[in-house]
Amino acid sequence: MDYFPSSYDDSRARFLQSLSLIQQKWHSTQLEAHPLKNHPDLTIDWLWAYAHKKENLIIISTAEHGIEGYVGYAMMKVFIEEFAPRLNPENTGLLLLHGMNPWGMKHYRKVNENSVDLNRNFVYGDNFDLAINPEYHQVKEFINPQRRMDSYGIENLRFWGNVIKNIFTSGASKISRASLLGQHHTPNGFYYGGTNHEEGTRVAMELYRLALEEYQSVIQIDMHTGYGPRYQMSIIISPLDPMTSSELSHKFNYPLVLKINAEEFFAISGDMAEYYYKLRNEHFPDRYLFACGFEFGTLGSSLPARIRSLRNMVFENQLHWHGAKDSKAAERIRHEFGEFYFPSETKWREKALADGRQAFEGILHAYDLL
Numbered sequence: 001m002d003y004f005p006s007s008y009d010d011s012r013a014r015f016l017q018s019l020s021l022i023q024q025k026w027h028s029t030q031l032e033a034h035p036l037k038n039h040p041d042l043t044i045d046w047l048w049a050y051a052h053k054k055e056n057l058i059i060i061s062t063a064e065h066g067i068e069g070y071v072g073y074a075m076m077k078v079f080i081e082e083f084a085p086r087l088n089p090e091n092t093g094l095l096l097l098h099g100m101n102p103w104g105m106k107h108y109r110k111v112n113e114n115s116v117d118l119n120r121n122f123v124y125g126d127n128f129d130l131a132i133n134p135e136y137h138q139v140k141e142f143i144n145p146q147r148r149m150d151s152y153g154i155e156n157l158r159f160w161g162n163v164i165k166n167i168f169t170s171g172a173s174k175i176s177r178a179s180l181l182g183q184h185h186t187p188n189g190f191y192y193g194g195t196n197h198e199e200g201t202r203v204a205m206e207l208y209r210l211a212l213e214e215y216q217s218v219i220q221i222d223m224h225t226g227y228g229p230r231y232q233m234s235i236i237i238s239p240l241d242p243m244t245s246s247e248l249s250h251k252f253n254y255p256l257v258l259k260i261n262a263e264e265f266f267a268i269s270g271d272m273a274e275y276y277y278k279l280r281n282e283h284f285p286d287r288y289l290f291a292c293g294f295e296f297g298t299l300g301s302s303l304p305a306r307i308r309s310l311r312n313m314v315f316e317n318q319l320h321w322h323g324a325k326d327s328k329a330a331e332r333i334r335h336e337f338g339e340f341y342f343p344s345e346t347k348w349r350e351k352a353l354a355d356g357r358q359a360f361e362g363i364l365h366a367y368d369l370l
């Protein structure tokens with residue numbers, strides 16, 4: 001049986017169909033859907049499976065970054081078929097959230113219909129600060145060119161020329177910080193975090209609040225792809241989690257755990273897990289929360305791999321906003337973007353499934369849920 005869906009509609013249909021497995025075990029469930037206001041054929045779907053005693057809740061969420069929802073669904077399927085049957089419905093509930101950014105998933109983009117990266121949009125409170133990431137302005141001509149694309153060969157030469165120039169003038173770490181942190185001032189720019197909470201963000205925020213209201217302990221696992229070593233999934237954790245990555249690696253018996261900061265992964269402003277910890281700390285201090293991501297690396301974590309990752313992001317964004325003179329260039333850029341977030345290689349997919357299983361086992365075991 002194939003784990004990886006071929007389209008958003010395929011993924012959604014499979015998700016809805018698989019829920020009967022959950023409904024056999026949890027007698028009280030509620031399936032809900034939020035159609036996007038301007039794209040009512042696209043929905044964010046979720047299932048609550050209520051525990052008799054509301055002690056533990058496990059949240060599995062996918063497609064915060066649209067295109068990453070294909071691997072995300074595969075992990076949802078592994079969870080539903082192999083792990084949910086081993087949980088105790090007496091004291092453990094579920095919130096299965098499919099397609100937080102259905103538009104991005106449908107169109108194989110990372111951002112949503114308003115070009116917002118939802119994982120830069122979970123700003124706590126309403127302070128969408130235009131002043132974060134001042135370094136963005138120093139590299140914006142490089143990472144956010146405002147012109148129609150030439151042939152792939154010419155664009156590629158230009159890109160590498162810019163890499164060398166910018167590494168000399170700004171340094172690799174500044175380029176990395178400036179491109180990945182997020183920003184709130186340039187809607188056609190890079191890792192744009194928006195200027196208010198997006199529809200998908202608001203839906204998720206409301207669900208997360210309800211989860212903490214109702215359950216003593218909440219474990220969230222959110223699915224991502226793209227960064228980190230190619231054949232080793234990283235469990236990524238918020239800097240607000242009190243435990244260190246090596247303590248969590250030991251606790252989960254899992255080889256690679258990284259904190260979302262400049263030293264271990266990279267820094268993010270408006271990150272979803274960070275939002276969740278802030279919400280817990282301010283309004284639900286007596287609740288337990290562990291919120292993490294599974295990040296399935298694709299190109300690798302060496303410097304050349306990180307530069308190629310950057311190229312994929314720069315080219316795809318430029319293509320979206322300015323188009324290409326050459327249809328072959330457009331095709332190649334879309335193909336490379338697809339491989340960056342949803343690799344077609346069988347070996348990669350098998351290792352991703354194996355890592356996902358190992359991490360579910362480790363985390364659920366560590367919290368005595370299996």
Ligand SMILES: [Zn+2]
Nearest residue numbers: 065068224225
């Ligand atoms: Zn992601």
